[in-house]
Amino acid sequence: MATTERSKLNSLYTRLAPSAALTSKDLAALDISADLAVHYVRAGWLTRLARGVYCRPNDTLTLYPSLVLLQRKFEGLHVGGKSALDWYGLRQYVSQQPMLHLYGWESGHLPDWFTERFPAEYHRKRLFDELPDALRHVGPFEKRSGAPQASAPERALLELLSDVGVRQTLQEARELVESSYSLRANVLLELLQHCKSVKTVRLCLQLGREGALPWVAKLDSAQLPTGSDRPWVSQSGDGLLVLKP
Numbered sequence: 001m002a003t004t005e006r007s008k009l010n011s012l013y014t015r016l017a018p019s020a021a022l023t024s025k026d027l028a029a030l031d032i033s034a035d036l037a038v039h040y041v042r043a044g045w046l047t048r049l050a051r052g053v054y055c056r057p058n059d060t061l062t063l064y065p066s067l068v069l070l071q072r073k074f075e076g077l078h079v080g081g082k083s084a085l086d087w088y089g090l091r092q093y094v095s096q097q098p099m100l101h102l103y104g105w106e107s108g109h110l111p112d113w114f115t116e117r118f119p120a121e122y123h124r125k126r127l128f129d130e131l132p133d134a135l136r137h138v139g140p141f142e143k144r145s146g147a148p149q150a151s152a153p154e155r156a157l158l159e160l161l162s163d164v165g166v167r168q169t170l171q172e173a174r175e176l177v178e179s180s181y182s183l184r185a186n187v188l189l190e191l192l193q194h195c196k197s198v199k200t201v202r203l204c205l206q207l208g209r210e211g212a213l214p215w216v217a218k219l220d221s222a223q224l225p226t227g228s229d230r231p232w233v234s235q236s237g238d239g240l241l242v243l244k245p
Helices: 003-015 024-029 034-043 063-071 081-087 153-162 170-178 185-193 198-210
Strands: 047-050 053-055 100-104 120-124 138-140 149-151 232-236 239-243
Touching (some): 024 053, 063 100, 149 153, 153 170, 153 198
Antiparallel strands (some): 047 053, 232 239
C-alpha cells in the first residue's frame, strides 16, 4: 500500500469509533475519495453496509451511534412514543427484542442495514406546532454527550396516545398512563397547548382523570385545544372510542 493511502487508512481507523458506521461524506472529510473507499472495501479494510455507508470489518454496530448517523439523514428523527417511555423505565411488558419507534418530520423508509440489526418502525408525525430543527422537548437522551435524540417522557406519552387506534392499543396506553405519576405538569401543559390533535389532548385528560394522576389536577382544560363541544368518536380495533369534551 502506498504511504499516502496507509496514512489515510490509519487516520480513518483512529477517528472511526468501534461499533459505529460512517458515510461517504465522513470519508470525504478525511480526504478519502469514492475510488479509494472502493479499494479499501475490496482489500477488506472497510465493510460496505449500503451505498455510501461503511463500517470496520467484522464490527458489530451498536444502537446509539447508528441512530445518530440516521439523524443526519432524517429531519427531526428521534426516539419517541412507547420506545422513549421504555428508555425512561415506563413500561408494562418486557419484550426480548422490542420494536423501536422512531418519529420524524418527513416521510421515509429506514435503511435495511439498520432494521436488520435493530427492529424499528419509522413514522412521519407532526403532532405539535413546532419546527423540525426545534422540536419541543426533544434532545439527547438523558442529556448524554453523543446520545441520540429522544422525546422527553411527557412528549413520549402524547406521541403514544396519538397512536391509539392506529398502532397502539387503548388498554396498554391506559396502563402506561397509570404509571406516569411522575410526569411534569408544566411540560405537559406546554405540549398540550401546542398539540394539533384533539384526540390526543382529550385522551390525555380522560385517562389522567381515570387514573387520578397528580399532574392532571394541574391542567386547566380551558387552556387546551380540546375542540368543539361534541364528543370525539372513532372506531378502532379496540371498539368504539368516545372522548368527551
